[in-house]
Amino acid sequence: MSFNIIGLIKAAIINGTPLLFGTSGEILTEKSGNLNLGVEGLMFMGGAFGLMGAFLYGNAAGDSASGAVAVAISLLCSFGIGCIGSLIFSFLTITLRANQNVTGLALTIFGTGVGQFVGELMRIKVGGNVTISNALKAAFAEPILPAALQKIPVLGQILFSYNLFVYLGVIMALVMAWFMKKTRKGLFLAAVGESPATADAAGINVTRYRYLATVIGGGISAVGGMVYTMTIAGSVWNHSGLSGEGWVAVALVIFCLWRPINALWGSALFGALLILYLRLPIPFLPTQIYKIVPYIATALVLIMVSMRQRREDQPPQGLGLNYFREDR
Amino acid sequence: MKEKEPLIRLTKRQNMAKSKIWLIRLGALVFAIILGGLVFLIAGANPLTAYGTILSGSLGKVTGIRQVVKTAVPLLGTALALAPCFAMRYWNIGAEGQITMGAMAATFFALNMAHSMPSPVLLIVMGIASIIFGAIWAGIPALFKARWGTNETLFTLMMNYIAIGIVGWLQGGPWEGKPGSQIIPMFDNAAVLPKVLGVHIGWIIVLVLTAFMYVYMSKTKHGYEIKVLGESENTARYAGMNVTKVTIRTACLSGGIAGLVGFMVASGANQTLYSDVAGGVGFTAITVTWLAQLNPFAMVAISLMLAVLSKGASSIQTSLGVPASISDIITGIILLCMLGCEFFINYKMIFRGKEEHKHAEPATPAVKTAGEEAAK
Numbered sequence: 001m002s003f004n005i006i007g008l009i010k011a012a013i014i015n016g017t018p019l020l021f022g023t024s025g026e027i028l029t030e031k032s033g034n035l036n037l038g039v040e041g042l043m044f045m046g047g048a049f050g051l052m053g054a055f056l057y058g059n060a061a062g063d064s065a066s067g068a069v070a071v072a073i074s075l076l077c078s079f080g081i082g083c084i085g086s087l088i089f090s091f092l093t094i095t096l097r098a099n100q101n102v103t104g105l106a107l108t109i110f111g112t113g114v115g116q117f118v119g120e121l122m123r124i125k126v127g128g129n130v131t132i133s134n135a136l137k138a139a140f141a142e143p144i145l146p147a148a149l150q151k152i153p154v155l156g157q158i159l160f161s162y163n164l165f166v167y168l169g170v171i172m173a174l175v176m177a178w179f180m181k182k183t184r185k186g187l188f189l190a191a192v193g194e195s196p197a198t199a200d201a202a203g204i205n206v207t208r209y210r211y212l213a214t215v216i217g218g219g220i221s222a223v224g225g226m227v228y229t230m231t232i233a234g235s236v237w238n239h240s241g242l243s244g245e246g247w248v249a250v251a252l253v254i255f256c257l258w259r260p261i262n263a264l265w266g267s268a269l270f271g272a273l274l275i276l277y278l279r280l281p282i283p284f285l286p287t288q289i290y291k292i293v294p295y296i297a298t299a300l301v302l303i304m305v306s307m308r309q310r311r312e313d314q315p316p317q318g319l320g321l322n323y324f325r326e327d328r
Numbered sequence: 329m330k331e332k333e334p335l336i337r338l339t340k341r342q343n344m345a346k347s348k349i350w351l352i353r354l355g356a357l358v359f360a361i362i363l364g365g366l367v368f369l370i371a372g373a374n375p376l377t378a379y380g381t382i383l384s385g386s387l388g389k390v391t392g393i394r395q396v397v398k399t400a401v402p403l404l405g406t407a408l409a410l411a412p413c414f415a416m417r418y419w420n421i422g423a424e425g426q427i428t429m430g431a432m433a434a435t436f437f438a439l440n441m442a443h444s445m446p447s448p449v450l451l452i453v454m455g456i457a458s459i460i461f462g463a464i465w466a467g468i469p470a471l472f473k474a475r476w477g478t479n480e481t482l483f484t485l486m487m488n489y490i491a492i493g494i495v496g497w498l499q500g501g502p503w504e505g506k507p508g509s510q511i512i513p514m515f516d517n518a519a520v521l522p523k524v525l526g527v528h529i530g531w532i533i534v535l536v537l538t539a540f541m542y543v544y545m546s547k548t549k550h551g552y553e554i555k556v557l558g559e560s561e562n563t564a565r566y567a568g569m570n571v572t573k574v575t576i577r578t579a580c581l582s583g584g585i586a587g588l589v590g591f592m593v594a595s596g597a598n599q600t601l602y603s604d605v606a607g608g609v610g611f612t613a614i615t616v617t618w619l620a621q622l623n624p625f626a627m628v629a630i631s632l633m634l635a636v637l638s639k640g641a642s643s644i645q646t647s648l649g650v651p652a653s654i655s656d657i658i659t660g661i662i663l664l665c666m667l668g669c670e671f672f673i674n675y676k677m678i679f680r681g682k683e684e685h686k687h688a689e690p691a692t693p694a695v696k697t698a699g700e701e702a703a704k
Contacts, residue, residue, distance in 0.1 A: 037481065041660075088664060096671035101419050101481065102618050103667055109611060110660025113653050120651030121371060244489060251482045286501055292493035299486040306478040326338060 006157050008272065008279050013166060015232060016271025018043070020169040021224030022249030023256060023263045024176055029086070029217035030253060031180065032210045033193040033318035034093060037104025040246025041111020042085050042218050043225030046078035047242050048118040050226025051130065051235065053077030054140075055122065058132045067139025070132070071164065074140070078226035079219040085111055086218020090211050097322045108246070115225075119237035131236045140164075140230040165227045172220065176260040189213055193316030196323035206323055224249065244295075248274075251298040254305055257313045273297055341676045349673050356669035357662060364658040371650045378644055385643025386636045394526050398597055400635035401530045402427070402589045402606075406613035407620065407627045408534070408541045409585035412578045415545065415622055417558040418473070420466060420579060422484025423586045424610030425491035428603070429465040430458035430587025431594035432495055435512065435601040438519035438594075439503065447518040454519065455591050462587015463580040465491060470579030474572040488610065496603040503601075512601045521596035528596030535628075537585065542624045554578055586610070615663045634659060 022043055029036045036042075053073040058065050089107050092098040122130040131137075141163050143150060149160040180186040191199040192209045200206050225242055233241045252270060256262035277290035305313065365375030386392050406423050413420040434454040441450060465487055472478035498512070505513035521528040545551040553574050557564040564571055589609070594601050612634060620626035634655075641655035 092664060092668050096668045097675075098667040098670060102614070103664070105421065105611070105614055106660055106663040106667060109615060109656055110664060113656025113658075113660050116653035117367075117371075117651050117657055120653055124649055124651065247482070247485055251486070254479065254482070286497050288493055288497035288500060291496075292490050295486045295489040295493070299483055299490075302478050302483050302486075303472055303476070306472070306476045309476075326340075 004279075006154065008276075009158055010161060011275050011279060012268050012272035014162065014271070015275050016267035016269070017166050017169050018224040018228035018232065018245055019249050019252060019270055020173060020263055020267035021165075021227060022221045022246060023224075023252040023267055024169075024173050024260050025082070025217040025220030025222075025224070026250055026253045027217070027256065027258055027260055027263065028176060028220065029214045030258060030319055031189050031193045031316060032213035032217075033196060033316055033321065033323070034090070034210055034214045035100050035104065035320040036086060036089055036107070036214060036218065037101060037250065038085065038089055038107025038111060038218075039221050039250050040244075041108040041115070042082045042222045043228070043246040043249070044112045044115030044242055045081045045085055045118075046222025046225030047229035047233075048115040048225075048237065049081040050074040050078035050223075051132075051229050051237055052118055052122060054132050054136060054230065054235070055130055058136050065133065065136060067136055070136045071139055074226055074230060075223060078222045082219040082222020082225075083215050085222065086215050087211075089218065090214045093322055094207060094210050094214075097324060100320050100322065112243075115242070116239065119239070122237065129236055131234075137230075137235045140235060163231055165231060169227075170264065173260045173264050180260065190316070193318055196318050200323070200325060206325075210323075221246070221249065248294060248298060251302065254315070255298070255301045257305075258315060270294055270297075335680050337678045338675045339678065341674060344673060352669050352672055353666065356665040360658070360662040360665040363661050363665070364654075367654060367657055367661075368650065371654070373644075373648045373650050378648060378650065381644050381647055382637065382640025385647075386639040390526075392639065396632065396635045396639050397527045397531055399639055400631045401527075401534050402593050402597075402609045403613055403616055403635060404627055404631040405530070405534045405537060405589035405592065406586055406609050407616035407631055408537050408624060409582045409589065410613055410617045411541055411545065411622050411624065411627070412551075412554050413582045414617055415551075415558050416554045416575070416578050418470070418575065418579060419481040420469075420484050420582055421481060421611070421614060422466060422469065422487045423582075423613055424606040424608070425484070425488035426462040426465045426583040426586035427590035427593065427606040427610055428488075428491040428495055430462040430590030431601055431605045432491075432498070432590075433457040433461035433587070434591040434594050435503070435515075438515045439513070442516035442518050450518055451521065451595070454595060455588060458587040458591035459584040460587070462590065463584035466583020466586070467576060467580045470576045473579075474575040492603050492606075495601065495605070499601070499603055515595060515599045519595060520599050521592065528592070530592035530596045533588075533592065538624045538628055545622070545624070550574075550577070612659065615659055619663060619666050 022039055025042075026036065026039050051074070053076065054070045057070050057073050061069075085107060088110075089103055092103045093100050119130070143161050144164045144167070145160045145162075150156045152160070178186075180190065188199065188204050189209055191202070192204060192206050192213075196206045196210075199209075225245070228242055228245060229235065229237065248270060252263065252266050255270075256266045273294040276293065277287055281287075282290065361379070365379070368375040368378040386396050406427065409426075410420060410423060434457055437450065437454045437457055441453070445453070466484070469478070469480050469483035469487060472483065473480040500510045503512045505511050521530060523529065524532060545554070553564070553569050556567060556569065557571060557574055561571060564574070590605065593605055593609075598605065613631075616627055616630045616634060619630050637658060638652075638655045641652040644650050644654065645652040
């Protein structure tokens with residue numbers, strides 16, 4: 001069997017897209033100084049609610065269901081539940097000043113519980129596997145660009161053969177990079193994350209920036225969970241399918257050095273690591289051991305980043321610390 | 329021009345009565361249980377029936393109580409393991425992997441040495457092996473944290489997946505029982521923990537550990553060093569403490585206890601090993617530790633409470649058709665509420681206009697009180 005490099009690149013990008021959303025959302029959050037460790041929970045909730053939205057719509061509309069509407073509903077449902085989840089986090093850490101680490105972990109426990117619960121509840125109510133019609137599935141997972149473009153040799157497959165969310169993710173990351181680097185609000189956000197006291201003194205509303213960045217970031221992360229369920233998992237709720245995605249996304253934030261542009265290739269790289277054991281079997285290497293490669297790679301990345309200690313590669317200085325104006 | 333006073337101002341509160349603090353926490357717990365009731369309503373079940381089913385399903389029969397204790401043992405053991413780490417503000421969320429590695433080390437001896445030594449010796453060897461492996465698994469991230477400041481939250485987490493992967497490989501490879509079964513054979517009787525009152529003696533071990541952890545944290549030099557380091561690394565350095573040593577020592581202690589929990593689960597409860605041996609205990613225990621405010625005795629009560637919740641939830645699934653994962657949701661809600669309620673213990677809210685009644689000078693009260701706060 002000859003090794004199919006184009007196939008691998010394609011699979012890497014498709015499998016990296018949920019990570020791209022998860023990571024970009026968390027970058028936005030962390031830029032404001034909030035360390036939300038609840039991404040795993042947010043992605044679970046996003047996955048379950050995204051599927052539920054499409055499923056309920058498919059049931060209600062029957063044969064006349066339109067793919068575009070289903071996609072829009074799924075997007076809204078997952079983004080919405082992500083916003084709600086991270087709003088709980090924001091309220092507890094920004095307003096009530098709870099410890100960010102523990103609150104994030106609590107959100108993970110809560111979110112995975114909600115995700116499993118919704119998935120299970122649908123299964124019990126339907127009495128079997130929850131899934132949507134093939135026409136709707138295609139709207140999520142099939143390539144959206146015209147077939148003529150995909151027929152271009154090599155480039156057609158590598159650039160034009162993806163589902164909607166891949167392009168959406170790339171646009172989102174580019175917009176986020178532009179927002180952080182080029183706009184006044186983006187620079188204010190960086191100031192809030194680096195030194196909230198200074199930003200406050202300069203007249204920037206620290207609370208508002210932190211709330212908005214965390215809530216929107218959480219929504220974007222949750223969309224990643226939906227993308228996973230609806231494209232990679234084939235629009236079926238799977239008990240453990242999403243497990244670990246959110247944590248890899250959090251680790252990728254460090255790998256990407258808090259830059260959305262790096263998330264573009266970083267997520268594809270980790271997407272490749274996640275599926276390499278299927279695409280490129282190595283003789284004598286057991287699958288179970290091969291499967292832990294992404295986690296070993298993540299650990300190595302953490303070690304390398306911490307050893308290099310370059311000034312421009314550091315996390316926002318206020319990361320993980322709550323801001324209490326009266327403490328200044 | 330005088331600026332308008334904000335609607336609510338906050339000041340730190342120092343000395344609140346102990347009874348009032350616990351009253352606030354109890355209130356938060358009740359609030360969380362009410363919120364959990366709403367989730368039952370959404371799922372289409374009567375909250376009162378549901379909570380009743382949880383209690384009767386878990387505490388109604390002797391077998392149910394035994395199940396609860398069996399569930400609570402690893403939870404309490406792991407919560408105790410995490411306490412010193414959290415007191416040090418070291419976020420060990422890798423208990424899951426440390427449990428798995430401990431269970432793996434114990435299983436190695438259970439499978440290979442069952443006939444070459446008497447049962448008590450074998451069990452002690454298994455216990456020691458599990459402690460060593462758990463400690464090593466926790467020590468690796470701690471070493472990097474102490475030396476280079478590597479993020480321990482994510483590193484310990486990645487170690488979980490690595491440990492689970494290794495056991496998954498053993499299960500389908502070198503340690504597999506019947507070829508193709510993907511199952512490790514059951515332990516020989518010599519490698520199984522004896523039972524007392526119908527539950528394996530792990531429950532006695534964790535109770536001893538509870539007392540040990542209380543003494544260790546509040547009566548020893550080690551415990552003191554951990555607390556100082558948790559408050560401020562600089563203070564610890566200034567006081568001449570060896571931060572590297574304390575960090576690694578504490579993480580290894582934590583991992584060792586978690587490893588011992590793995591031994592108890594594999595040998596006492598399951599009598600075999602599989603990759604999901606930790607089964608989420610490492611994460612739920614974080615909740616227990618935090619809810620107990622690091623107090624070992626409170627951990628006993630809270631781990632029993634969560635065990636009742638999770639055992640009861642499985643009877644809800646069978647009788648009311650509500651998914652058992654609702655116990656995770658309720659656990660999450662309880663934790664979030666408890667985290668939120670600390671605010672009302674640590675801070676005092678002053679509403680607009682309230683302060684003028686207390687102070688004799690009506691002029692610019694806001695500035696005045698702010699100055700007073702700063703002076704404190």
